[in-house]
Amino acid sequence: MKIISDSVSFSTEGFNDIKDLTGLVEKRLMANRLKDGIVNIFVPGSTGGVTTIEYEPGLVEDFSRLMEKLAPSNIPYNHDKRWGDGNGFSHVRAALIGPSMNVPFSDGRLSLGTWQQIVFVDFDNRARTRTVLLQFMGV
Amino acid sequence: MKIISDSVSFSTEGFNDIKDLTGLVEKRLMANRLKDGIVNIFVPGSTGGVTTIEYEPGLVEDFSRLMEKLAPSNIPYNHDKRWGDGNGFSHVRAALIGPSMNVPFSDGRLSLGTWQQIVFVDFDNRARTRTVLLQFMGV
Amino acid sequence: MKIISDSVSFSTEGFNDIKDLTGLVEKRLMANRLKDGIVNIFVPGSTGGVTTIEYEPGLVEDFSRLMEKLAPSNIPYNHDKRWGDGNGFSHVRAALIGPSMNVPFSDGRLSLGTWQQIVFVDFDNRARTRTVLLQFMGV
Numbered sequence: 001m002k003i004i005s006d007s008v009s010f011s012t013e014g015f016n017d018i019k020d021l022t023g024l025v026e027k028r029l030m031a032n033r034l035k036d037g038i039v040n041i042f043v044p045g046s047t048g049g050v051t052t053i054e055y056e057p058g059l060v061e062d063f064s065r066l067m068e069k070l071a072p073s074n075i076p077y078n079h080d081k082r083w084g085d086g087n088g089f090s091h092v093r094a095a096l097i098g099p100s101m102n103v104p105f106s107d108g109r110l111s112l113g114t115w116q117q118i119v120f121v122d123f124d125n126r127a128r129t130r131t132v133l134l135q136f137m138g139v
Numbered sequence: 140m141k142i143i144s145d146s147v148s149f150s151t152e153g154f155n156d157i158k159d160l161t162g163l164v165e166k167r168l169m170a171n172r173l174k175d176g177i178v179n180i181f182v183p184g185s186t187g188g189v190t191t192i193e194y195e196p197g198l199v200e201d202f203s204r205l206m207e208k209l210a211p212s213n214i215p216y217n218h219d220k221r222w223g224d225g226n227g228f229s230h231v232r233a234a235l236i237g238p239s240m241n242v243p244f245s246d247g248r249l250s251l252g253t254w255q256q257i258v259f260v261d262f263d264n265r266a267r268t269r270t271v272l273l274q275f276m277g278v
Numbered sequence: 279m280k281i282i283s284d285s286v287s288f289s290t291e292g293f294n295d296i297k298d299l300t301g302l303v304e305k306r307l308m309a310n311r312l313k314d315g316i317v318n319i320f321v322p323g324s325t326g327g328v329t330t331i332e333y334e335p336g337l338v339e340d341f342s343r344l345m346e347k348l349a350p351s352n353i354p355y356n357h358d359k360r361w362g363d364g365n366g367f368s369h370v371r372a373a374l375i376g377p378s379m380n381v382p383f384s385d386g387r388l389s390l391g392t393w394q395q396i397v398f399v400d401f402d403n404r405a406r407t408r409t410v411l412l413q414f415m416g417v
Binding site (some may be wrong): 003040043063070077079092094096098099 | 330
Binding site for chain 2 (some may be wrong): 279281283285318320323324336348349355357358359361366369370372373374376377378382385386411413415
């Protein structure tokens, strides 16, 4: 059993920018030559989240609209009064979706559904470079 | 330390059909003869989610109502305009709840609370046969 | 590779009382002398959840307001009609946020962002003593 601490980095545009990480995670799985186990995908920050979705433009927009409806960007947040970052909505959305997800793999392949992709959602209010941690555990 | 790739299958009715998987997961844990570790419960698809709830009819209905309120089934979704599946609401609900959850076990038993059950929520808009992956890691 | 079943206990006030568990989890990680791996943080109960947030008073209040907006405490729940606990809102919030989260660690330190804390959210409607399970897996 091995534990391999890995990561992927990419640029994001903020405001519910949803990035398909499936290919990046698959490449790291192959490079690490593991066959069976889990990969923990973790966002080391408080304005991004991870989940899965069928990554097609319609749903990407639908999910973005859902986030805007649940935690609107145009209402007052106490965070903004105190810190002036203007990204209170980003933080509460990130806490709602969560920073952590595990995906199992078997025979060297991620055990995803056919229409299911791993996505990072950038809830922040500005473009950034993001790093997402991948903790592989397996054989 | 062992890694065991297992799964459970069952039929669902769609429209927030909430299935108690606790007994099924417990049986697989016993069959695999592990004592201490975690089981990663993963939905390999984009219209179902996993969480825990006190599985009694009142709460099952309350949670279903919450999902209908947060992501209504009777509003337009871009996914439906493009693909005609009519299940845009299913996809965004699944992305909100998430496909993955870990449950620890100790001394051969799932470490759940007394009134806490592992549930699969079928957000899709039709009856299906579902398979949920169980990746056991432990000793 | 070791598996260590640990836990932390603390008191909560209910009604979205949000507790920063980061220091407690770090102490247990150090005491268990692991360097690389993951810790599964699990709430063995159906009225609490775990996530991460930037733990400052503004956001703590913002997240509490979001929960009250999404699953209000002053609307009827079927759970309350059947059981009279008056905490239907607590249960559906807990199912929405989820009881389980994994955090990776590397070189003996939790791999959190600078402004990111591990939090337990007590959704119940009364003060309690809470125990959260920590399943460490690593080397």
